[in-house]
Amino acid sequence: xxxxxxxxxxxPEPLPSKDAWSADxxxxxxxxxxxxxxxxxxxxxxxxxxxxxxxxxxxxxxxxVGQLYNFVDKxxxxxxxxxxxxxxxxxxxxxxxxNYPKPIKWFSIPQLFRYERQQKGRLREHFQLNADVFGENDxxxxxxxxxxxxxxxxxxxxxEADFVVRLSxxxxxxxxxxRGGGTPESSYAFFQVIDKLExxxxxxSAAKLASLGFSLEAxxxxxxxxxxxxxxxxxxxxxxxxxxxxxxxxxxxxIRGLAYYTGPVFEAFDRKGEFRAIAGGGRYDNLVKLVSGGxxxxxxxxxxxxxxxxxxxxxxxxxxxxxxxxxxVYCLVxxxxxxxxxxxxxxxxxxxxxxVEYPLTPAKPDKQFKRAMELGARWVVQPEMLADxxxxxxxxxxxxxxxxxxxxxxxxxxxxAV
Ligand code: HAM
Numbered sequence: 455x456x457x458x459x460x461x462x463x464x465x466p467e468p469l470p471s472k473d474a475w476s477a478d479x480x481x482x483x484x485x486x487x488x489x490x491x492x493x494x495x496x497x498x499x500x501x502x503x504x505x506x507x508x509x510x511x512x513x514x515x516x517x518x519v520g521q522l523y524n525f526v527d528k529x530x531x532x533x534x535x536x537x538x539x540x541x542x543x544x545x546x547x548x549x550x551x552x553n554y555p556k557p558i559k560w561f562s563i564p565q566l567f568r569y570e571r572q573q574k575g576r577l578r579e580h581f582q583l584n585a586d587v588f589g590e591n592d593x594x595x596x597x598x599x600x601x602x603x604x605x606x607x608x609x610x611x612x613x614e615a616d617f618v619v620r621l622s623x624x625x626x627x628x629x630x631x632x633r634g635g636g637t638p639e640s641s642y643a644f645f646q647v648i649d650k651l652e653x654x655x656x657x658x659s660a661a662k663l664a665s666l667g668f669s670l671e672a673x674x675x676x677x678x679x680x681x682x683x684x685x686x687x688x689x690x691x692x693x694x695x696x697x698x699x700x701x702x703x704x705x706x707x708x709i710r711g712l713a714y715y716t717g718p719v720f721e722a723f724d725r726k727g728e729f730r731a732i733a734g735g736g737r738y739d740n741l742v743k744l745v746s747g748g749x750x751x752x753x754x755x756x757x758x759x760x761x762x763x764x765x766x767x768x769x770x771x772x773x774x775x776x777x778x779x780x781x782x783v784y785c786l787v788x789x790x791x792x793x794x795x796x797x798x799x800x801x802x803x804x805x806x807x808x809x810v811e812y813p814l815t816p817a818k819p820d821k822q823f824k825r826a827m828e829l830g831a832r833w834v835v836q837p838e839m840l841a842d843x844x845x846x847x848x849x850x851x852x853x854x855x856x857x858x859x860x861x862x863x864x865x866x867x868x869x870x871a872v
Pocket of ligand 1: 580734
C-alpha cells in the first residue's frame with residue numbers, strides 16, 4: 455500500500471533514502487519553535503483537526519476554500535480538515551477571551567491539510583508554528599510578532615544572509631486604491647491581483663487591473679518607491695532598537711492571499727529566492743467579530759511558519775545537526791545466565807533517567823558491541839559475577855576504551871559522576 459500523494463512518512467535517522475522525511479529533524483524543529491515561543495511569553499493551545507465547513511467558507515478566502523479536504527460526516531454535518539489554524543483560534547478566543555488578561559499571546563504547532571496541486575514546498579499536509587496576539591492595537595505588537603518570527607529562524611542557525619522578512623501593509627494598498635478611485639466592494643479583488651503579481655503574466659495582471667480602473671505602471675511605481683507608511687515606520691523603529699532591522703525589507707509586493715488581513719502584513723523568504731515563503735502573517739482585526747457573529751470585537755495579529763519550506767532551506771544550507779539515537783548506555787548480556795542481573799541494571803539506570811538499550815534476545819557479544827557503537831552509546835555496562843555469587847558492574851567508556859568495575863549499588867551514581 456502506498457501513502458496518499460502529498461502526505462509524508464517521518465522516519466527516525468539514519469534515513470532510508472535521500473528524500474525521506476526525518477522524525478528527528480521534526481522534533482528538533484518543534485522543540486526549537488516551542489523554546490522561542492516560551493522566551494517571548496507565548497502560551498501553547500490546540501484545537502480540533504476537524505471543524506465545521508462553515509468556519510472556513512467566506513472567512514479564509516477563495517483560494518483556501520478551493521483547497522479544502524471536506525466531506526459530510528455520518529451525522530450529516532458538513533465538515534473540513536483544518537487548512538489553517540487562524541479561524542479555529544479566533545473561535546476559541548471569542549468564546550473565552552474574558553478569562554484571559556490582554557494581550558493574549560498564544561502559539562500552537564498544528565498539522566494542516568490543503569488539497570493543493572503538489573509542487574516544491576507545497577504538500578497536502580504540513581505543520582505550522584502559529585503565533586498570535588489578541589487585544590492589542592499598538593504597532594508594538596506587530597513588531598513583537600515579527601521579532602518572534604525572526605528569532606524562530608535565528609534559533610535554527612539562520613542569519614540575515616539566509617532570510618529576509620518582507621514587510622508591507624494592506625492599509626498602504628487600501629490608501630493607494632482609494633486614492634485611485636477604487637470602491638470598497640472591489641478592494642479584495644484588487645488585493646488578489648497584487649498578491650499574484652509576481653506569479654502571473656504581466657498582460658494578465660494588467661488586464662485585471664484595468665478592469666478595476668488601475669494601470670500596471672502605477673502599481674509598479676508604488677511598489678518600486680517602497681515608501682514605509684507611518685505605521686510601518688513605527689514597526690521598523692521598534693525592530694531597529696532590538697538590532698533586528700537588517701532582517702526587514704519594505705516590500706509592497708506582499709499583500710497576502712487570505713481574505714481576513716486588515717493592516718500590516720509580512721512574509722519571510724530565503725534571501726536567494728530559491729524557495730517559496732517560509733512564513734506569512736499580519737493583522738486581522740475583524741476576524742474575531744466575524745467568527746463570533748458580531749458578539750466579540752478584538753484586534754488580532756499573527757503568523758504561520760510552515761515546516762516544509764523551512765526544512766528544505768535548513769537542509770540546503772547545511773543547518774541541521776546530526777541526529778543520534780539518544781541512547782547513552784548499552785547493557786551487554788554476555789551470557790544468558792546473567793540476563794536477570796542485566797535487567798536489574800537496565801531498570802535501575804532507566805529509573806535514574808538514563809537512556810538504555812540492551813539485546814532482547816541472545817546475541818553474540820561482538821554483535822552487541824557493534825550495536826552499541828551504531829547507537830552512539832557513551833558507555834557499555836555488563837554484570838559480572840563475583841566469587842560469592844553476587845554481581846558487580848563492569849563499565850566501559852566507549853570513546854576512551856577505559857574500563858572499571860563498580861559495585862551494582864554504585865552503578866547509577868558512577869555514571870552520573872562522569
Ligand atoms: P499561509 O501563508 O497560508 O498563512 O501559510 C503560512 C506558511 O505555511 C506558508 O508561508 C508556508 O510556509 C506554509 N504552507 C502553507 N501551505 C502549505 C502547503 N500546502 N504545504 C507546505 N507548506 C505550506 C496561514 O495559514 C495563516 N493562517 C497564518 C496566520 C496565522 N496568519 C495569522 N495568524
